[in-house]
Amino acid sequence: MPERKIRVMVAKPGLDGHDRGARVLARCFRDAGFEVIYTGCHQTPEQIVAAAIQEDVDLVGLSCLSGAHRKLFPRVVELLREKDAGDINVIGGGIIPEQDFAALYDAGIKAIFTPGAPLDSIVEWINTNIKPRA
Amino acid sequence: MYFSKKTLDSSSTLTRKWEEDVKTALKDSPDQKDRFSTVSDLEIKRLYTPEDIEHMNFRNDISVPGEYPYLRGNQSTGYRGRYWTFRMFSGMGSAKDTNQRWHLLLKQGQTGLSTAFDFPTLMGYDSDSPKALGEVGKCGVAIDTLEDFLTLIDGIPLDKVTTSMTINPPATILWAMYCAAAEIKGVPLAKIGGTIQNDMLKEFIAQKTFMCPPEASVKLISDTVEFGTKYVPRWNTISISGYHIREAGSTAVQELAFTIRDGIEYVEDVVRRKGLNVDDFAPRLSFFFNSHIDFFEEICKMRAARRMWAKIMKERFGAKNQRSWWLRFHTQTAGCSLTAQQPYNNVVRTTVEALAAVLGGTQSLHTNSLDEVLCLPSEHAVEIALRTQQILAEETGVANTIDPLAGSYFIESLTNEMEEKAWEYIRKIDEMGGMIAAIEKGFPQMEIAEASYRFQRQLDANEKIMVGVNKYATDAKQEIPLVDIDEQVGEEQIKRLKDVKRKRDNRAAAQSLNDIRNACKKGDNVMPYCIAAVKNLASLQEICDVYREVYGEYRDPGLY
Numbered sequence: 001m002p003e004r005k006i007r008v009m010v011a012k013p014g015l016d017g018h019d020r021g022a023r024v025l026a027r028c029f030r031d032a033g034f035e036v037i038y039t040g041c042h043q044t045p046e047q048i049v050a051a052a053i054q055e056d057v058d059l060v061g062l063s064c065l066s067g068a069h070r071k072l073f074p075r076v077v078e079l080l081r082e083k084d085a086g087d088i089n090v091i092g093g094g095i096i097p098e099q100d101f102a103a104l105y106d107a108g109i110k111a112i113f114t115p116g117a118p119l120d121s122i123v124e125w126i127n128t129n130i131k132p133r134a
Numbered sequence: 135m136y137f138s139k140k141t142l143d144s145s146s147t148l149t150r151k152w153e154e155d156v157k158t159a160l161k162d163s164p165d166q167k168d169r170f171s172t173v174s175d176l177e178i179k180r181l182y183t184p185e186d187i188e189h190m191n192f193r194n195d196i197s198v199p200g201e202y203p204y205l206r207g208n209q210s211t212g213y214r215g216r217y218w219t220f221r222m223f224s225g226m227g228s229a230k231d232t233n234q235r236w237h238l239l240l241k242q243g244q245t246g247l248s249t250a251f252d253f254p255t256l257m258g259y260d261s262d263s264p265k266a267l268g269e270v271g272k273c274g275v276a277i278d279t280l281e282d283f284l285t286l287i288d289g290i291p292l293d294k295v296t297t298s299m300t301i302n303p304p305a306t307i308l309w310a311m312y313c314a315a316a317e318i319k320g321v322p323l324a325k326i327g328g329t330i331q332n333d334m335l336k337e338f339i340a341q342k343t344f345m346c347p348p349e350a351s352v353k354l355i356s357d358t359v360e361f362g363t364k365y366v367p368r369w370n371t372i373s374i375s376g377y378h379i380r381e382a383g384s385t386a387v388q389e390l391a392f393t394i395r396d397g398i399e400y401v402e403d404v405v406r407r408k409g410l411n412v413d414d415f416a417p418r419l420s421f422f423f424n425s426h427i428d429f430f431e432e433i434c435k436m437r438a439a440r441r442m443w444a445k446i447m448k449e450r451f452g453a454k455n456q457r458s459w460w461l462r463f464h465t466q467t468a469g470c471s472l473t474a475q476q477p478y479n480n481v482v483r484t485t486v487e488a489l490a491a492v493l494g495g496t497q498s499l500h501t502n503s504l505d506e507v508l509c510l511p512s513e514h515a516v517e518i519a520l521r522t523q524q525i526l527a528e529e530t531g532v533a534n535t536i537d538p539l540a541g542s543y544f545i546e547s548l549t550n551e552m553e554e555k556a557w558e559y560i561r562k563i564d565e566m567g568g569m570i571a572a573i574e575k576g577f578p579q580m581e582i583a584e585a586s587y588r589f590q591r592q593l594d595a596n597e598k599i600m601v602g603v604n605k606y607a608t609d610a611k612q613e614i615p616l617v618d619i620d621e622q623v624g625e626e627q628i629k630r631l632k633d634v635k636r637k638r639d640n641r642a643a644a645q646s647l648n649d650i651r652n653a654c655k656k657g658d659n660v661m662p663y664c665i666a667a668v669k670n671l672a673s674l675q676e677i678c679d680v681y682r683e684v685y686g687e688y689r690d691p692g693l694y
Contacts, residue, residue: 015254018381020383022694023583023694024586042342066272067272068268070268072267115474118593
């Protein structure tokens with residue numbers, strides 16, 4: 001049986017519509033051979049978590065450019081754990097000041113990618129750190 | 135013919151010789167790359183000559199400023215009587231915070247105001263909505279009710295200063311607040327001036343700040359056009375925007391084409407739905423373009439836009455008033471061209487982009503602050519950005535003469551080429567049945583997705599360069615002070631909203647919401663009802679909830 005592909009959900013929590021990064025990443029992940037689900041803009045953490053569980057993804061990539069990441073990113077991890085889906089990894093990107101990194105890592109965000117990160121570096125991180133769940 | 139036969143013959147002979155010289159020279163010193171193109175990937179030739187523009191007709195294609203087709207500018211006098219408006223976009227935290235920033239900017243010589251709202255306000259939610267979690271006051275000012283709005287404009291002379299409001303789905307409501315505030319302050323509606331962005335098509339295409347489906351969204355826009363035409367004649371009721379299309383990753387040609395096609399869609403809707411004569415309202419339509427980092431491409435885009443709109447208004451819509459033929463526009467330098475790495479370099483980028491906007495003949499300009507890629511701009515960073523405009527205007531001499539690049543073989547040729555490519559897009563969208571139909575097919579969205587992905591790949595392959603990102607990068611950090619919006623702003627805002635709801639006449643508020651509901655159902659103009667509702671302290675979300683209930687909600691199809 002061929003190995004299952006890595007399933008990635010690109011999600012945009014919050015109200016900002018700056019989805020250029022999210023869309024570019026979704027395409028990039030598709031080209032890198034992952035299975036990609038893109039939620040579109042304006043998703044609540046509850047909607048993202050429900051979709052991640054239903055789609056049985058291995059990784060959720062959150063993108064936020066409004067400054068609301070401080071509340072929204074940790075909320076996604078918290079809800080995943082509440083729903084017994086804490087094994088779904090969460091990474092984040094967007095306009096995230098370095099001073100916020102520590103709190104986000106503490107909250108369970110596995111990696112943070114900010115503007116200027118080459119696409120291939122993100123793909124490489126995923127290939128190294130994420131295994132398709134059985 | 136633009137050139138005499140003698141000139142063209144001479145040009146042709148010399149150009150052929152030059153081509154031979156180039157071939158020889160390249161053997162010893164080859165070019166740095168195989169292909170040279172704009173930031174939008176439009177290929178550029180090594181040299182442009184009279185032959186590139188020999189087909190142009192001076193009277194029809196170029197002419198003079200103040201004459202059709204307005205390639206060289208709408209006004210015969212250029213910037214000599216008045217510079218472009220220095221209009222810095224600002225908004226942060228509470229209404230009081232933003233009001234303070236406005237007074238500071240006016241003191242520093244800014245000549246027009248421009249409002250950034252926070253995401254809950256932009257999306258039609260109050261600060262106490264669960265959807266507003268973590269967002270209140272973050273990317274702009276939070277406005278829930280007329281009380282906030284009165285604080286926002288405190289001490290601002292509404293009959294003297296023009297105000298632009300970047301607001302889209304709830305544009306009717308924020309504009310109603312402005313009108314209500316003017317009435318309360320005793321300023322007649324006929325005297326207030328400003329702009330509401332109020333361009334929903336580009337939201338579906340690019341910025342994704344939407345609420346109701348396209349058809350209903352356009353109806354609400356036509357309501358504002360009609361109301362403005364009748365009662366608020368100095369107001370620009372739509373700012374047809376390419377800025378966000380470009381920021382979402384489009385090419386310059388796509389920005390030009392989709393923006394102009396959006397304009398066509400609005401004009402058609404107002405004429406059809408409201409029965410207005412095109413000359414009654416077209417003079418108040420305004421545009422908003424991006425000024426990106428590729429200097430000449432931007433100048434040509436702005437020149438082409440003026441000529442295209444003039445042709446469209448005259449030929450497609452049969453407008454008779456020359457003011458209807460004018461494309462007046464605001465410009466903002468490109469946020470997406472700035473880098474978080476080595477942020478002081480952003481001052482240089484913004485300067486070049488601002489210069490392009492001036493040479494392109496903008497009526498109004500926002501220059502980005504060096505820290506805008508990281509956070510809301512600090513006072514110090516905003517001052518540098520404003521001074522950048524003032525230096526261009528007052529010191530460099532670039533505003534002395536009108537459209538100084540006209541007649542350049544390259545500029546005219548690139549202007550023509552961009553215009554032709556934009557017409558191709560417009561024809562294609564016409565064939566699809568218009569912009570709403572094209573949006574429903576995902577056409578402009580996918581064209582932009584393709585372009586933004588191509589650019590990112592070119593960056594990753596070092597075919598396009600961003601200094602400090604994929605070339606000349608350093609590990610050394612340039613530390614700059616970051617503006618942070620306290621989470622407390624949200625808590626205080628929620629408290630203010632609760633207070634307003636407690637003290638207002640709830641029956642009057644509910645009644646005025648019901649009036650809006652009925653107006654929506656009957657297809658009446660909602661503006662008078664919105665003004666009454668905000669005066670009764672109905673909140674932004676309460677009114678938007680009525681729109682959502684009657685028209686339905688639009689959800690992002692998530693195309694990529």
